[in-house]
Amino acid sequence: MIVPMKKVHIVALKEEQKALLMSIQKSGELMLLASEDVVLDEDAFLEESLIQRTDKSMRFLKKFQEKQKLFSNYHEVDYDTFVTRDPRHEQLLEQVETAEEQLQQLKNDNDSLKEAMLFLKPWADLDIPLDGLKASKYVNIHLGFIESKNNNALLTLINDGGGEVKFLGTSSDGQAVMIANYYEDDPTTMEQVRLLGFNESNLPHEPLLVSEMIAQKQAQLDNNEARMVEITEHLQNLSKEMTSLKLLSDQMASASEIKKAPVQKTLSTVYLEGWVRSDRQKALIKAVEAVTDIYDIAFFDPSPEESPPTVTKNNWFVTAFETITDMFGKPNPYEVDPNPMMSFWYWIIFGIMMADVGYGLVMIALFVTLVKLTKPKGNALKLFNVLIFCGITTVIWGILFGSYFGASLWPPLFLEPMKEPLEMLILSLIIGALHIISGLFVKIYANIRSKQYFAALVDQVSWILIIVGLGLLFLPQFKKLGIILAIVGAAMIVLFAGRQNKNFFGRLGSGLYSLYGATGYMSDILSYSRILALSLSTAVIAMVMNMLAGMVQGSVIGFVLSIVIYLVGHLFNLLMGLLSAFVHASRLQYIEFFGKFYEGGGYEFKPLSLQLKHINQVNNN
Amino acid sequence: MSDGLLIAIIGAALAAILPGIGSAIGVQMGGKAAAGVVAEKPELFGKLLILQALPGTQGIYGFLIAILLMVQTGMLGGGAAQLTTAQGWSYFGACMPITIVGLISAIYQARTAVSAIHMVAKQPDASAKGMTMVALVETYAILALLASILILTGL
Numbered sequence: 144m145i146v147p148m149k150k151v152h153i154v155a156l157k158e159e160q161k162a163l164l165m166s167i168q169k170s171g172e173l174m175l176l177a178s179e180d181v182v183l184d185e186d187a188f189l190e191e192s193l194i195q196r197t198d199k200s201m202r203f204l205k206k207f208q209e210k211q212k213l214f215s216n217y218h219e220v221d222y223d224t225f226v227t228r229d230p231r232h233e234q235l236l237e238q239v240e241t242a243e244e245q246l247q248q249l250k251n252d253n254d255s256l257k258e259a260m261l262f263l264k265p266w267a268d269l270d271i272p273l274d275g276l277k278a279s280k281y282v283n284i285h286l287g288f289i290e291s292k293n294n295n296a297l298l299t300l301i302n303d304g305g306g307e308v309k310f311l312g313t314s315s316d317g318q319a320v321m322i323a324n325y326y327e328d329d330p331t332t333m334e335q336v337r338l339l340g341f342n343e344s345n346l347p348h349e350p351l352l353v354s355e356m357i358a359q360k361q362a363q364l365d366n367n368e369a370r371m372v373e374i375t376e377h378l379q380n381l382s383k384e385m386t387s388l389k390l391l392s393d394q395m396a397s398a399s400e401i402k403k404a405p406v407q408k409t410l411s412t413v414y415l416e417g418w419v420r421s422d423r424q425k426a427l428i429k430a431v432e433a434v435t436d437i438y439d440i441a442f443f444d445p446s447p448e449e450s451p452p453t454v455t456k457n458n459w460f461v462t463a464f465e466t467i468t469d470m471f472g473k474p475n476p477y478e479v480d481p482n483p484m485m486s487f488w489y490w491i492i493f494g495i496m497m498a499d500v501g502y503g504l505v506m507i508a509l510f511v512t513l514v515k516l517t518k519p520k521g522n523a524l525k526l527f528n529v530l531i532f533c534g535i536t537t538v539i540w541g542i543l544f545g546s547y548f549g550a551s552l553w554p555p556l557f558l559e560p561m562k563e564p565l566e567m568l569i570l571s572l573i574i575g576a577l578h579i580i581s582g583l584f585v586k587i588y589a590n591i592r593s594k595q596y597f598a599a600l601v602d603q604v605s606w607i608l609i610i611v612g613l614g615l616l617f618l619p620q621f622k623k624l625g626i627i628l629a630i631v632g633a634a635m636i637v638l639f640a641g642r643q644n645k646n647f648f649g650r651l652g653s654g655l656y657s658l659y660g661a662t663g664y665m666s667d668i669l670s671y672s673r674i675l676a677l678s679l680s681t682a683v684i685a686m687v688m689n690m691l692a693g694m695v696q697g698s699v700i701g702f703v704l705s706i707v708i709y710l711v712g713h714l715f716n717l718l719m720g721l722l723s724a725f726v727h728a729s730r731l732q733y734i735e736f737f738g739k740f741y742e743g744g745g746y747e748f749k750p751l752s753l754q755l756k757h758i759n760q761v762n763n764n
Numbered sequence: 765m766s767d768g769l770l771i772a773i774i775g776a777a778l779a780a781i782l783p784g785i786g787s788a789i790g791v792q793m794g795g796k797a798a799a800g801v802v803a804e805k806p807e808l809f810g811k812l813l814i815l816q817a818l819p820g821t822q823g824i825y826g827f828l829i830a831i832l833l834m835v836q837t838g839m840l841g842g843g844a845a846q847l848t849t850a851q852g853w854s855y856f857g858a859c860m861p862i863t864i865v866g867l868i869s870a871i872y873q874a875r876t877a878v879s880a881i882h883m884v885a886k887q888p889d890a891s892a893k894g895m896t897m898v899a900l901v902e903t904y905a906i907l908a909l910l911a912s913i914l915i916l917t918g919l
Contacts, residue, residue, distance in 0.1 A: 470892030564917050673906045683828045730899045
């Protein structure tokens with residue numbers, strides 16, 4: 144059902160604003176209304192930048208965490224710990240940030256060192272300190288690169304000119320050479336040397352041998368590497384305190400919520416306005432009383448032009464399926480909750496689409512384990528529960544269709560889709576007709592609730608008569624009854640569907656046009672043939688996998704291979720089947736079923752509450 | 765081998781080939797779009813994976829018909845039946861609905877999936893709506909599959 148909401152006004156003393164908001168946040172019962180008159184005198188810049196920094200550091204720190212057990216990320220704290228800011232957490236954050244910066248610095252440093260060493264390497268054999276390579280009185284010296292294929296040409300050229308050439312190492316730029324020329328010949332010789340593709344290089348003027356410089360840089364590099372190992376170890380130690388960062392991030396998110404809460408103020412009072420569930424008013428009053436005796440609180444029913452948020456309250460079974468509806472859109476707060484009816488049909492239809500005892504059992508085992516290990520919350524938990532529940536119907540339909548991992552261990556109790564596809568098609572369409580009729584019943588209920596009895600009769604009952612009547616035509620003994628029902632239904636539609644129209648003929652005309660909606664109902668019902676298609680596809684592929692595995696059996700290797708085929712094949716089929724069943728069972732609800740009555744357009748109830756993104760549970764004490 | 769059996773085999777092969785090609789193209793299109801989004805928003809991976817996988821079903825449907833045909837004609841388990849040419853053509857015809865519709869619908873479904881992936885990138889909460897839009901395209905592949913199954917089992 145949809146829980147009625149109350150609007151609430153709270154007035155309290157200004158000194159108690161923070162305590163009041165924190166108490167309300169702890170209770171998580173009040174969704175504050177943002178009003179245009181609210182001017183925030185505090186911004187949450189500090190908190191938000193802290194959140195960003197912690198989240199960034201956590202991502203960084205994760206790389207240094209030791210391999211931990213899968214799914215062991217469950218954290219609980221006490222409320223008092225949660226609201227107390229611990230300076231050590233921020234120190235930890237700073238340590239992580241400094242370490243990250245240092246690490247980055249060292250990495251950059253190493254990169255430039257390596258580059259410099261690469262640059263110097265071809266010159267390592269020079270046995271003169273670099274600052275000694277200046278031009279002297281009679282000799283000009285040139286250092287540079289030349290393509291190795293021109294080595295011989297260069298050698299002849301320089302030797303002919305009376306100079307000296309020394310070939311050093313090679314690099315991607317080519318052959319490193321040192322050329323010495325008599326200063327008078329130098330310009331002409333160099334011109335020819337340049338024609339051979341010579342590129343002059345500039346080496347730093349240091350009083351050192353190149354090999355010494357390389358050794359220096361190597362030492363620096365080693366030193367840096369050692370520092371990096373140190374920092375990495377430090378970070379590995381820090382990563383053990385990841386929980387503190389998680390706590391800090393959630394603390395700041397909660398604190399920023401409080402600061403951003405829309406509160407209106409007078410000189411000495413604060414005024415809060417918001418929505419509360421009508422069944423939780425007492426809890427809210429209690430949260431206010433916990434901090435102050437001086438307050439005023441008043442509850443109102445929402446006026447018709449106001450739209451409160453939507454909260455649905457259902458039993459444990461239906462609650463899980465709420466997530467399917469919410470993915471499509473929340474119901475609006477004034478309509479009938481579609482979830483109770485929808486959950487039943489989703490449950491049944493998902494089961495037929497999978498329909499295999501083995502797959503159903505695997506689904507139950509798999510998702511129960513996942514829930515136990517990951518302890519999900521909110522929508523994720525609901526979705527897992529939906530899949531567990533649907534595992535049960537998968538088993539039931541599997542027994543009815545006699546399918547056990549695609550094999551038929553026992554004969555089917557009901558029918559075998561692969562052998563009797565026509566019967567299965569009829570079953571699918573009957574389920575479709577019933578599903579659509581139940582959608583019309585929800586609308587009838589809604590119409591009766593709003594006292595539109597006549598509309599319920601001519602807009603919904605008429606269609607039910609037509610669907611049932613046309614269905615009965617297929618049973619020879621009820622043929623007459625079917626014809627009568629269908630004609631009565633059609634007559635009701637022709638006569639009354641256009642009742643807003645004053646003109647009699649216009650009314651008849653729009654009534655006839657409404658009857659044309661029958662094509663819509665027909666295509667809706669035919670759409671359920673997908674149930675047959677999907678259940679066949681799961682069954683056939685399971686059968687194929689068994690057949691493939693059966694074909695390779697016969698030897699020991701074949702036996703092992705067949706086990707691999709069984710495992711991989713059925714896992715693949717299970718996953719694809721889950722995807723298809725999830726998507727198409729949802730679609731049948733959204734389009735065929737919701738189309739008959741659902742309005743939607745509600746929004747979520749998001750109360751002021753503790754923001755738990757990383758911490759799983761805050762215990763009240 | 766009779767001509768009829770040969771024609772039926774060609775039909776089964778086409779049913780496995782063409783929708784498979786369509787699905788491969790479709791999943792590839794979805795994957796490219798999804799990879800771009802995941803680069804920026806890794807948390808959307810799960811939602812986008814579903815959208816990417818949706819155009820993959822046509823390939824499975826085609827494969828399914830190929831297998832059903834092989835079972836029907838006794839090619840799998842037991843000796844293959846000696847089909848007349850007319851019988852061969854009717855098996856071939858039974859394969860055509862899913863062969864043709866599967867190929868084309870997979871590609872068009874993928875286009876919708878790409879749009880839905882872009883929508884989810886901007887509005888992660890709208891993933892179920894995107895899923896529904898993409899699933900609507902698949903309806904016609906499912907109807908073609910049904911037609912193929914019903915013709916095949918009617919033979």
